[in-house]
Amino acid sequence: MEHLSIIFIAIIIGIVFKRFSFFPVDTATTLNLFVIYVSLPAMILLQIPKLTFNEEILIPALVPWGVMALSALMVLALNRVFQWKREVVGSLLLVAVLGNTSFVGIPMVTAYFGDKFVPYALIYDQTATFIALAVYGSIITAVYGESGKLRFKNILIKILTFPPFITLVLGLMLNGIVYPEWITKVLEGFALTLIPLALVAVGFQLVIKLPKEEFSPFLSALAIKLIWSPFVAWGLIALFAGGGMIAQVTMFEAGMGPMITAGVMATLAGLAPRLTSAIVGLGTLIAFITLPVLHSLIH
Secondary structure, three states, X not given: OHHHHHHHHHHHHHHHHHHOOOOOOXXXXXXXXXXXXXXXXXXXXXXXXXXXXXXXXXXXXXXXXXXXXXXXXXXXXXXXXXXXXXXHHHHHHHHOOOEOOOOOHHHHHHHHHOHHHXXXXXXXXXXXXXXXXXXXXXXXXXXXXXXXXXXXXXXXXXXXXXXXXXXXXXXXXXOOOOOOHHHHHHHHHHHOOHHHHHHHHHHHHOOOOOOXXXXXXXXXXXXXXXXXXXXXXXXXXXXXXXXXXXXXXXXXXXXXXXXXXXXXXHHHOOOOHHHHHHHHXXXXXXXXHHHHHHHHHHO
């Protein structure tokens, strides 16, 4: 209950700050940068060395790729029915496929499963969602965007210089190492900033607007992200991996709302900005209703 209270209060604070202009308009960007460069790396260095390596770790590392691939195929299949505009297809290939498995995912996993399972949420986020954002996201914006050239060198540099990815590699190298107490305290102090700062930023960035002419892609995107994705994760796990708490965490992460960063990427590429904002904003709020339902079904 404590973690859930923090989640809702932090989001409300972000909404209030934006509504009454208490903070500058670029506050969310600043908070997100702090989380990316400080809070998330600290969390990774604190939690990843605690991982126990066995076959179960492959579940949060590999299942998300199947989920994202089948979600993208579902977008393309629905487009054959609805014949959406090209920019709409590009938007959905980002925000209906990529989930908010870090900024919202980690707090929600902490709330529903406990700190013990945060490392598996980090594996899901860093070995799947983040790399997909860098590689797949760059491809989609180049193919469907107003402009842009696909340069694989730039994609590789983006991955290798991303602070959370660097600390993920370092954390894996430090597996089994016990830090001196003072290092642990420092990492815990910075890691504790992740949940409040990330969720205040989520509240600050929420845009709630639903254009009537874009109703079908909006509903399709949310159905894919919040219902289809966890269902696919369940199917893949049942087919190849079996059950267990790590499998449950993986399915739970698959049901996260649309990734805000993917929405920013789509908007910057000119991919249906109004629709993108509505999907990300309302999708984030609706996820706080669907995730407890999902947890009750899989737990």
